[in-house]
Amino acid sequence: MKRILLACVAIAAAMSTARADAPPPDERQAVAMSEADRAWVLRAMRSHVEALRDITAGIAAGDLARSGDAAAAMGTDAMKADTTRPAGLRAKLPPAWITLVLAMHREFDGIRDGVQAREDATQLMARLGRVTTQCAACHAAYRIQVAP
Numbered sequence: 001m002k003r004i005l006l007a008c009v010a011i012a013a014a015m016s017t018a019r020a021d022a023p024p025p026d027e028r029q030a031v032a033m034s035e036a037d038r039a040w041v042l043r044a045m046r047s048h049v050e051a052l053r054d055i056t057a058g059i060a061a062g063d064l065a066r067s068g069d070a071a072a073a074m075g076t077d078a079m080k081a082d083t084t085r086p087a088g089l090r091a092k093l094p095p096a097w098i099t100l101v102l103a104m105h106r107e108f109d110g111i112r113d114g115v116q117a118r119e120d121a122t123q124l125m126a127r128l129g130r131v132t133t134q135c136a137a138c139h140a141a142y143r144i145q146v147a148p
């Protein structure tokens with residue numbers, strides 16, 4: 001009896017180790033789009049990182065013009081003026097995705113406005129925190145799935 005019990009404990013321990021090694025399930029919603037759409041989205045994403053780099057480096061160096069320019073380049077007006085977006089991409093995106101995109105662009109507008117209003121670094125960092133909250137929320141919710 002005792003031996004059986006020990007065997008059960010050993011099996012249970014082995015199973016729990018196996019579970020710990022497995023990657024956690026990906027619960028993000030798949031958004032289907034073409035390979036070309038995906039390439040455009042990912043390129044835009046990389047430019048977001050570059051903007052965050054320029055905004056933070058500008059704040060740190062006291063070069064607020066750099067921060068303001070980088071924020072404006074990611075703002076609502078720049079998004080509207082962008083003619084490179086693949087036709088039909090918007091129709092493939094869930095409404096909540098679009099809400100997050102628009103909120104993100106507005107937060108970038110806020111950084112540009114904060115720079116123009118000569119806000120201090122703490123206020124600008126709070127704005128950066130709000131931008132990156134949008135990045136993180138969308139990344140937690142969605143992944144891209146290439147579909148023809």
Ligand code: HEC
Binds near residue numbers: 045097138144
């Ligand atoms: C509305 C949704 C959304 C928002 C907002 C968003 N992202 Fe993304 N991002 C995605 C998705 C979806 C992917 C692809 C994830 C996947 O398929 O695994 C992605 C991928 C990326 C990648 C990978 C790029 C590559 O070449 O592989 C980077 C970097 C990135 N995002 C940065 C950012 C940053 C920084 C922000 C905010 C300033 C941001 N994203 C805002 C949805 C979003």
